[in-house]
Amino acid sequence: MPPRDVAPHRNTPDSPEATFHQLPWSDFDELARGEIRPAVVHRLRHAERSRRLLLLRALMDEVSKTPELFAPLPSPEDAWELLARVETRSPDVFELVLAHPYLGSWAGYTIRLLRKGITGVCPMWSHVGHVHAVAAAAAIRARLNFHAIVPVWEGGVILPTLGMAHLPADEPHSVAEVRGTQGRAEITNDLGLVVLTEPFDADRPNWWAVRDATATAGRHRLTTRLDDIDPYRGLHEPMRPRRMDPAELRAWRAELTGAWRLIAQHFPERAEAFSAGLDSVVPGPAAPFRSASASTGEAFGSALIARPDDAPTLAATLVHEFQHIVLGGVLHLAQLHEDDPRERFYVPWRPDPRPIGKTLQGIYAFFGIAAFWREIARAHDGKLARRAMFEFAQSRGDTWRVLDSVHRDASLTTTGRRFVDGIAERLRPWLAEPVPDDLRRRAEAITADHHAGYRMRHLRPDHRSVVILAEAWLADQLHPPPAFAYVDPPPTPVPDGSSSEARTHLIHLDIALADRRELASMWRSAEDVTTSDLAYATGRFDDAVRGYRAELAQHPDRVSSWIGLGLALAGVGTSPAARALTHYPELVRAVWRRITTVSPDVPTPERLATWLGQSVY
Template sequence: MITNPYTGSWAGYTTRLLRNGTGGVGPLWIHLGHAHAIAAAAAIRAELDFEARVPMWHGDTILPSLGMACFPATEPFSVATVRGVGGRYFVSAAETTVRLPSNPGADGPGWRSIRRVRSQAGSRRFTLWLDDLDPYRGLYEPIPPDRIPGKDFAKWQLLIDEACRLIAVHLPGLARIMPVGLVSLVPKPPELFRNPSASTGEAFGSAVVGLPTDGAALAATLIHEFQHITLGGLLHLVELSEPDPRERIYVAWRDDPRPISGALQGVYAFFGVTAFWRALARAGLDSRRAEFEFAYWRRQTWHTLRALRADPVLTDAGRRFLDGVAERLGPWQDETVSTEAKELAAAACRDHLAGWRARHLRPDPATVAEVAEAWLSGRSRPPVTADETGLPPTPVPDGSWSHARMDLIRLTVGAATPPLSPDEQRAVPDATAADFAYVRGNFREAIEGYRAELAVDPDRPTSLSGLGLALSARGPHPAARALLHRPELVRAVHRHLRGTTPRPPAVERLASWMGQLVPG
């Protein structure tokens, strides 16, 4: 029972309530009393005779790692009695008794089991709990049970089988150790075009995972979370960086700046994801998709790793850790992929970074005013300060960001017969006609579309970077350089001009002028 992931999350949550003297979800005695439920579950597994009083949440009594006895709820929080007599076990409350099945892993009258999925790929065996009952399975605080229907459980079984087979065949070294470090999944509903997942160091061995679209997506997610879990265990033993909560580092897997601790976690997690897609690409499986994902993640993970290796708050252990990752990840940057995968990955990388810069970097107001004055005075070139770098980011975003272009790219590389069908186009949230044109390769139409979007809203980050991408796709262009490499300054100067002159220039015209000083 000590190794149950949710024993750790329960202990962490309850300890914080005691230490901070704050209220939580439900009364404190419920959380303290959960220790009785853990003991009762251990006694059942040991086949002991016993009797214990355990907490009951809204009529539900959890026995961790086994299941839940369900009663009519008469009050939010109360107590039930668990008894073991001669190998038979009962939970009683409100003059009702639920008898546990002889196999607690099966459902029965008044009893919901914590279901388990077993998969085998060659000689490798994988066992994963799908825990939709334990109140401490959430990341931050207790959550109510949320039983997934049988048809969804069957989907999970099929996808887990496929994911485990892919990992066992293509990353056999990882397959040997994953069953030790990943033992439980908390299933969540699917999210369109997303593979949401999360884990916490307190619930070692567990991950919250949304229902994916296919086995490859699930395999990448399981590897991602296993890497987090592994690094979380290492961090209990050694510090990789000095404490530094500043949100200051660009990472491709988030739209906001991250502290160094989060960036380190992400590098290790996406190093594993990169290895998975590399293995599939080398095997020729789902080649367009695998090559794109490999090309994208190797580049983005390497970008962040290089920035972290120079960070002064790293410890010696942290530098050795990143050096070890770099020994593997570095040579992958030169491995051959298709021209399509390389170009799409490079564009997607530039797109996300430009959007991040536009939303999270704030140019010096004096620089903005100087550049605006140079424009208004008719100078042929902007002042050299227009190319300044090293701006500190802010975690507060200036504007929203859309993932529609990346979603469309992934639909394209995953399609058997490109280009995108009309139905697929309409299914992508927030995608515009310009986005469709860009991903289809109709760059002239995309340019006109983004120009029209900026005429309506010159501040829209997605349109700024979209115009930069479409212009650069047709060849070197000063406006593209400015929009992709200094979008925050272009936007700030254009805002300044809109507030000081009745006829401000079009964003593209200003960007072309400013792009004279921006390297490609």
């Protein structure tokens, strides 16, 4: 534990106690190439440790002399002193609690609230007072004799890394006392009492323990928390507990075991790094047809994951999120880009344009996914191999496309360009590796679908171009004006229309399922799906064309139907309408909208696209 006067910033270089965390270039270059060794993860962890101590001290300094920020709780300095006692008595316990991912997310969140002068989900004193809960949990683990007062949220008393006690409460936000004696704890308020005795890792009346999952594959072992109760386990704001029932817990543990076997078998070095760097998974409910997940650099070692359908999907998701975790640690040590919040990059894994920082995160995550599926494809045969080759084809192409656009960007620092070059060095040869033509075409179709939808929602053609084309159409010109040249406008983050991933989900499912007949019983579960989407996803392009025409006749502004029509027409064969609707759908729709405002004779989207497509090659 640092002395109480530690500064919330790096010491000056000439200070005798100055310590700088450094990442050797050799380690940096290995990480860029996707080579993640346990020793490097430990180095990143060590830097995170210092960062969290600085955040804690910064928080203490900011609030300790302002009672209105922490009353009715004691001064946060009391918690600091209790943590110092824990470190003296049991350094291992201190390190365990300090490494808890949600200590980082809580500290960062609370400091942001203080500096912006806003309250957040709970009263400020409750956020600030969480440090007392952290200290109490550490003191219980260290078997200290102590007394602490902690915040209560809707009757829940969180003890991070241990669990949550439940007390009667007549207010949403109140306080409780925690008294510890040699590993025994009493948690009380005016309305109730919960007594805890060792061990604390099992549920009992009025106590939810933090649960974990352990998976073993050969010599590789992974133990991670399945934390469904810590209020700071989310990305942006505190979350209420979402306790898994026994069946969901069993399902999570089973799928983690299956996923771990795949990672350990095909990514043995990565498995060792996982064991060093993945502390906690925030389990979300099952999300059919998608692998939803997220993480934040403030919670090093944690990932939020919706329970996927099978072990390979979970394994790929774990690899994806671990890439985010590692890069988050790197970004605390190295500046890869200038501060540029503009949302301007197209990425095939998000519906909206992204700023440079989040774009780099996505590149690194999907680079990891490509590496994972590449190894699975090389080691397996049958249906899993075909699925892996398809996923590999899609992720390598998507990653390379964005990598190429970022590499030329002026906001990259020299260090950032070196990192991007390292990814490219490893990824470039993969582009030439053979993938069956049918899988390659389907991967390219998904990318075309996403890109066209993005353009339609986030690009706004300039008004003058739209007027020129609309007037040419209304004048019955056989072709668009020969001098017309369309230049892509900059993206806007505000979408014009909603996005749909129905076709993408159906294609993924069609490839993953052992029998297409299974798709017939499942497809309606996809969000915003239509029979036209099913026809397209299963290669019945003529049926899809007819279906999308009917959809547009009934809902002429539905983005997914515009894009679906272009894709289905392209599936039937090359045509001007297919080119226009897949390359410049935003322009076709803008001209169509203009015509509807000035003329009663409104063409179908397909007819207008056929005309505009004469100038698209």
